[in-house]
Amino acid sequence: MFLLFCSKTDLEAIWLYKKLTAKIDFDSEILFAEDLYDCKGWMLRVNNSMSFAEVVSPAGRKINTENVTLFINRVNNLNHPFWAKKEVSERQYFHQEWNAFLLGWLQAFQPVLINKISPTSFSGFGGSPLRWSLMARKAGFILKPQSYLSASKNIEYLFTSQVSKRSRSLLVYRRKVYCDLDLAGLSGKCLRLASVCECDLLEVFVEKKRDGHFKFITATSLPAFSKFSQSFVQAFRHSVIEAQENIPHEKKIENLINSL
Numbered sequence: 001m002f003l004l005f006c007s008k009t010d011l012e013a014i015w016l017y018k019k020l021t022a023k024i025d026f027d028s029e030i031l032f033a034e035d036l037y038d039c040k041g042w043m044l045r046v047n048n049s050m051s052f053a054e055v056v057s058p059a060g061r062k063i064n065t066e067n068v069t070l071f072i073n074r075v076n077n078l079n080h081p082f083w084a085k086k087e088v089s090e091r092q093y094f095h096q097e098w099n100a101f102l103l104g105w106l107q108a109f110q111p112v113l114i115n116k117i118s119p120t121s122f123s124g125f126g127g128s129p130l131r132w133s134l135m136a137r138k139a140g141f142i143l144k145p146q147s148y149l150s151a152s153k154n155i156e157y158l159f160t161s162q163v164s165k166r167s168r169s170l171l172v173y174r175r176k177v178y179c180d181l182d183l184a185g186l187s188g189k190c191l192r193l194a195s196v197c198e199c200d201l202l203e204v205f206v207e208k209k210r211d212g213h214f215k216f217i218t219a220t221s222l223p224a225f226s227k228f229s230q231s232f233v234q235a236f237r238h239s240v241i242e243a244q245e246n247i248p249h250e251k252k253i254e255n256l257i258n259s260l
Helices: 011-021 033-038 081-085 088-107 129-139 181-196 230-245 249-259
Strands: 002-006 028-032 041-046 051-056 062-064 070-073 147-151 154-158 168-173 201-208 214-220
Touching: 002 011, 002 230, 011 028, 011 230, 028 033, 041 088, 051 088, 070 230, 081 088, 129 181, 129 214, 168 181, 168 230, 181 201, 181 214
Parallel strands: 002 028, 002 070
Antiparallel strands: 041 051, 051 062, 147 154, 168 201, 201 214
């Protein structure tokens, strides 16, 4: 099963799911973060050798570490409107408990999870513009000029590099770059950036300088899929199908029975 975990407001994730499932029928499921509170059951078992995680969707389908073959997570925290009316301390406790459980649940899916959990994000490498710029420098990118203010012994970096209408972007997915032809010269740097950030899926933003060179602006592990060509959708669909075809036939039958 291919699993996409996202918010109901994540239009880019929903767009990708519809494109993937439009022409070829394969085992897939989209699970919305808002529906987790209405799920019929959650399970997380951890021991020294393995972890098992399962959620029973509101529709009654079992989704677990034994039947999911490829998993994209686009959720970094869990919220619920009910808790907005509670005291701050109660809201904080709620978020801490749910996000701790989400962390353990996602951790169990690590072998099939695209973009591994990082210390700053559940959906891959994340953090401040400074962290992205440090990684981009390691990958060989030209950085956009930075300005900073000094206050006593602390230095606060104020990045003028923001995504604008002049920005262009490239998409990295599993050692391949999808972009316009005139950006192809940046492919090597994008692949190196994905490598140092340990991301299988990454969108990189650049801006063209007056001298014709491209400078790095920022990157994200939550790409806007709809900006990119159909070739990416086809490649991603192929990897989903390939992951499912690698399952032994007996295991497929077992997973089908268990999901009912």
